[in-house]
Amino acid sequence: MIKEVIVVEGKSDTAAIKRAVDADTIETNGSAIGEDVLRRIELASERRGVIIFTDPDHAGERIRKIVARRAPGCKHAFLPQEMAYYKGDIGIENASPEAIVKALSELRTESADQAGEIHWEDLMEAGLIVHADAANRRLIMGKLLGIGYANGKQFYKRCTSFRISKVEFETALNEMEKKLEE
Known part of the structure; x- marks a missing residue:
C-alpha cells in the first residue's frame, strides 16, 4: 500500500489508481476545488503525505498548482499525455495500470x-x-x-x-x- 494519499480529479481517476496500486485517494471533483476538500488535503499532507496526480492538461495543471500552494512539500506524479489519451479525452482514467505504476515510481518533490x-x-x-x-x-x-x-x-x-x-x-x-x- 502506498503510504501517501493520492490527490486526483474524480471518481474515474480513483478507479484507475485502484486498478494499478493499493492506495487511498482524495478527489478534487474537478477544478472547482472546495474549501472542505483543500482542508482534507492539508490534513492528509500533515499526517501521511500527499501525491498530486492530476490529468496532463490545463485543468490538471491548475489543480496541481492550487493543491501545491495549500499543501507545500507534496510529491508530484506526472503522466505523459499520450499515456492518458483515449478517443479525444486526456485523463488519468485512460492510463494503463502499468503507466500509473511507472508515474508513481518516478515521483518528484518540490523544494x-x-x-x-x-x-x-x-x-x-x-x-x-x-x-x-x-x-x-x-x-x-x-x-x-x-x-x-x-x-x-x-x-x-x-x-x-x-x-x-x-x-x-x-x-x-x-x-x-x-x-x-x-
Whole structure:
C-alpha cells in the first residue's frame, strides 16, 4: 500500500489508481476545488503525505498548482499525455495500470528553497524557450526529466522547484537531441 494519499480529479481517476496500486485517494471533483476538500488535503499532507496526480492538461495543471500552494512539500506524479489519451479525452482514467505504476515510481518533490542549478539561460540555450520548436522540445524534456509538459515559465519553475541538477538536465538534453535526430 502506498503510504501517501493520492490527490486526483474524480471518481474515474480513483478507479484507475485502484486498478494499478493499493492506495487511498482524495478527489478534487474537478477544478472547482472546495474549501472542505483543500482542508482534507492539508490534513492528509500533515499526517501521511500527499501525491498530486492530476490529468496532463490545463485543468490538471491548475489543480496541481492550487493543491501545491495549500499543501507545500507534496510529491508530484506526472503522466505523459499520450499515456492518458483515449478517443479525444486526456485523463488519468485512460492510463494503463502499468503507466500509473511507472508515474508513481518516478515521483518528484518540490523544494521550498527554489534555488536550483538550472537557470533561464540554460532553457534558452537548450531551445526550450524562444525557439521555433520549443513546445515540442519541452514535451520531450518533460518526459525525460519526469516533470511533465509545461509552458516555458512553468517548465523553468519545475526545474528549479524539483531541483533538477545540471547533470540530469544535460543527460536529458543529450537524449532529446538524439530523439530529434531520428
